[in-house]
Amino acid sequence: xxxxxxxxxxxxxxxxxxxxxxxxxxxxxxxxxxxxxxxxxxxxxxxxxxxxxxxxxxxxxxxxxxxxxxxxxxxxxxxxxxxxxxxxxxxxxxxxxxxxxxxxxxxxxxxxxxxxxxxxxxxxxxxxxxxxxxxxxxxxxxxxxxxxxxxxxxxxxxxxxxxxxxxxxxxxxxxxxxxxxxxxxxxxxxxxxxxxxxxxxxxxxxxxxxxxxxxxxxxxxxxxxxxxxxxxxxxxxxxxxxxxxxxxxxxxxxxxxxxxxxxxxxxxxxxxxxxxxxxxxxxxxxxxxxxxxxxxxxxxxxxxxxxxxxxx
Numbered sequence: 001x002x003x004x005x006x007x008x009x010x011x012x013x014x015x016x017x018x019x020x021x022x023x024x025x026x027x028x029x030x031x032x033x034x035x036x037x038x039x040x041x042x043x044x045x046x047x048x049x050x051x052x053x054x055x056x057x058x059x060x061x062x063x064x065x066x067x068x069x070x071x072x073x074x075x076x077x078x079x080x081x082x083x084x085x086x087x088x089x090x091x092x093x094x095x096x097x098x099x100x101x102x103x104x105x106x107x108x109x110x111x112x113x114x115x116x117x118x119x120x121x122x123x124x125x126x127x128x129x130x131x132x133x134x135x136x137x138x139x140x141x142x143x144x145x146x147x148x149x150x151x152x153x154x155x156x157x158x159x160x161x162x163x164x165x166x167x168x169x170x171x172x173x174x175x176x177x178x179x180x181x182x183x184x185x186x187x188x189x190x191x192x193x194x195x196x197x198x199x200x201x202x203x204x205x206x207x208x209x210x211x212x213x214x215x216x217x218x219x220x221x222x223x224x225x226x227x228x229x230x231x232x233x234x235x236x237x238x239x240x241x242x243x244x245x246x247x248x249x250x251x252x253x254x255x256x257x258x259x260x261x262x263x264x265x266x267x268x269x270x271x272x273x274x275x276x277x278x279x280x281x282x283x284x285x286x287x288x289x290x291x292x293x294x295x296x297x298x299x300x301x302x303x304x305x306x307x308x309x310x311x312x
Contacts, residue, residue: 001104003102005062006060009048009049009053025074027076031075032106037124038067039100039127039129041067041094041129041158044065048064052095058097065099067128068105088112089113092107111263112263113263114267115270118276122282127273134213135265139170142211146170146172149175149210150172150173151202151212153215154176163215164191165278168189169278177196178194208230209228210230211234216238222235229252233253235247242254281306286307287309
């Protein structure tokens with residue numbers, strides 16, 4: 001089986017293509033997916049570089065990749081609602097050594113759903129972790145309601161693109177911070193207020209917001225975000241830990257989100273996509289042979305939306 005694997009931690013070039021990786025099988029509670037496309041996420045880069053070692057250890061050689069879209073080729077024991085031949089999208093185990101940067105990957109049945117009918121595999125592979133992360137923050141943690149105000153940092157990135165759209169679907173007033181070149185794009189997504197973080201101080205531009213979702217996760221941005229929240233508000237951050245002392249000082253709740261991709265969330269997202277209420281933005285695609293280049297491009301920070309590896 002062809003796969004993109006690492007045998008050591010390091011820069012993108014440590015990701016090597018092999019043609020004879022062992023083909024995995026579907027274990028209990030899993031389905032085996034014939035991969036058509038795989039999304040690339042910052043987490044994949046952290047695993048590859050070794051930056052995630054404090055949370056997870058991988059056994060070499062390890063096939064990277066979490067986001068996946070493809071066709072079910074095998075169903076493991078204990079799986080009732082998925083059948084061979086189903087077109088699905090979901091989240092493989094990106095640290096289990098048998099990820100989605102390969103021709104086949106095993107996926108937990110609880111982390112997969114039927115692919116949205118209105119989009120192809122390449123587009124679907126851009127959805128799972130990013131959209132699920134946005135939904136988890138806005139719906140599950142914040143409980144965002146119509147008429148509330150939310151600030152989303154990084155509104156033009158992989159997660160931010162979904163977060164801005166989902167917040168608008170929930171009826172919220174949405175402000176977002178983006179780079180200068182992404183201001184118009186963020187407006188197209190539906191943001192009510194777009195702040196160019198390179199030339200504007202967001203703490204001076206807005207105040208009394210109900211919630212902040214810090215997608216980018218920079219610690220300084222997290223710290224500054226407390227100032228724009230009203231008493232009783234909520235801050236959700238990814239990639240950095242909010243300061244409990246600052247949260248108490250401002251009278252708000254703050255949490256660091258660990259994203260989880262679940263079938264129910266994927267089904268809700270697929271429904272919005274098929275209804276035309278949620279658009280998916282794929283910035284650039286790479287072949288499996290160019291998986292290392294895909295990672296390097298993602299890490300360059302020049303992407304708008306998602307980066308996807310096409311496999312089949």
